[in-house]
Amino acid sequence: MNAARDAAAAQHYPQGTLYVVATPIGNLADITLRALHVLQLADAIACEDTRHTQALLRAYGIDKSSAQLLAVHQHNEAEAALAVVQRLQQGQRIAYVSDAGTPGVSDPGARLVAAVRAAGLRALPLPGASSITTALSVAGAVAHNTESGGFLFAGFLPVKNAERATAVQQLASEPRCVLLLEAPHRIEDLAGALAVLGERPVTLARELTKQFEEISTHPARDLAGWLAGAPQRVKGEFVVLLHPLPSQPDDGADAQRVLRLLLGELPTKTAVKLAADITGAPRNALYAQALQIRQDEGPAD
Structure with missing residues (x-):
């Protein structure tokens, strides 16, 4: 903790502020020094799962009592946000962490931040690990021309087969890179739905930053077969990237x-x-x- 304090303590950390803290997506070494300092400094830590966060804090040698951990998850976010706002109004520093990665993107946190800002209070970001940018950085799936540059973050597609198929059809004409997230128990269903995209390249990134990290690119029609090729391939959380549509030939x-x-x-x-x-x-x-x-x-x- 000395290194974190030496590197980060010179910055001002105002009271009455919500600190939105990114945490590792799998590799504990991917925490930032500023995140460690703020987690130590915070009067309380709002978190998606108190048991998970307590284990994370102990891994870094940070000692917080159970009373200092506030459960804020998708089932109680609106109600819990009011309690956080009250603490901030009392001048407390509150850190918010999701189970992994950057809060408020695909994880809970957006409603909490909205409530804090609506109350006229400050939300301060502490950037760090994100499965989205991690996968994008190595997939080579972002084009740089004006027609299909950038990317579209679509998150999790619907669970029901018919609704998922409709969503895939809507994305089929999207010229940009499309980024999806999927859980291991639904990845085979998603691969089956994406097969209609035929030859369009798709990158599957699983277990990012962990020991068995795997990043592999295949035509959409071949995804299901690739997943079936080895039992470990359906394990872990997935980032799925649909590569940009190929540019249409220009006859001049x-x-x-x-x-x-x-x-x-x-x-x-x-x-x-x-x-x-x-x-x-x-x-x-x-x-x-x-x-x-x-x-x-x-x-x-």
């Missing part, structure tokens, strides 16, 4: 149309430069087309 018609419009108003070099910037087509090829168009339509400028 759009670039030529844009070029013709610009040539009607601008000098050749300016028109070529703008057409290349707008369409992404090679400037040399556009310039050759521009010269041909000028030749066909009249004297070049």
Whole structure:
């Protein structure tokens, strides 16, 4: 704890503040020094599961009494948020942690933070482990062009088969990377539903940061077969990434149309430069087309 105090204690930690603390998603070494300092400093810790959090704190040598652990989970979040707000109004520092990762994304915490902010109180984030960004960083599934860049976080799809199938059909035309989460006892059902996506690459990331971490990419139609290939493959929490839809082939018609419009108003070099910037087509090829168009339509400028 000395290293955490030395690294983090110089920062101001205001009273009457909710500290939203990211915790490891599997590897205990992935805690941040600032998180350790705040967990030690907090007057109370709101958490998804008090027994799980008590074990986590003890692993780091942090001693909190059971009275200092407040259960805030999906079944009592609205009611428990009021108790947290009251403590904050009394000037306490409250840390909130989910069972793993960053609270308030797919785990409970969003309603708690909303209640705190609605009361005019401060919620301060302590970033750290997240299964979402962990999987994204190594899947190579985020495109960088304007049409399919970025990603869509869809979380858990519906449990019922018909509703899940409908959700998959809605996502099938999404050009960006789509990120899903799934539990081990439903991963085979999800793989079956995704089979309709055919050749679209899908990355399965399981047991992230743990000893038996596995990250594997396959065509959607082959996911069920891959999972069935070894019993351990259906174990652990999953992050599932649908890779972006492939870009449609460009026959150059759009670039030529844009070029013709610009040539009607601008000098050749300016028109070529703008057409290349707008369409992404090679400037040399556009310039050759521009010269041909000028030749066909009249004297070049």
